[in-house]
Amino acid sequence: MAQTISETPKHDVETFFSKCSTIGAYTIFPSKKVNRKPTINGMRGLSWHVKDRFDLTLECIRRHYARETSPLAETLVRYGDFFQLFESFEGYVEFFLFQDLISPDGSVQFFLPFDDFESSPLPSSVERYRNYREALLTFVEARNSRIDDLSSP
8 A cells, every 4th residue: 555655645645634533434343352352443454354444344244233244253243242232234324323335225335346355455556545535535524424413403
């Protein structure tokens, strides 16, 4: 990614970092380790198939609720009590205001074309990085608006 980012205008990188430092770009996961194994957030970053991408994490969570396999399946099962709080994937999405990443049919809208976790999740070119950045920023801005709407009288 260093080469790709170095080929991206500095202003675009700074804007991306700035907008991804807003509340709409963050979510919470349980922070306590279970059985001394990595947390959800830790495994999101460590997994070669996810590499900290939230759209891919959300797909893993969707599959968890559907009792399907995913690169984070073992980790998500360890935190089953957390996910039971929301009763369903739809409940999880609604609680955390992730509606803007969900298609009308209930599937996850990915920031880049999705190939079922087969290839590297990292953008492989400046163009793909630009597409990823734009898709992520669209989501973050929409989620920031949802959060703002809920917090305004």
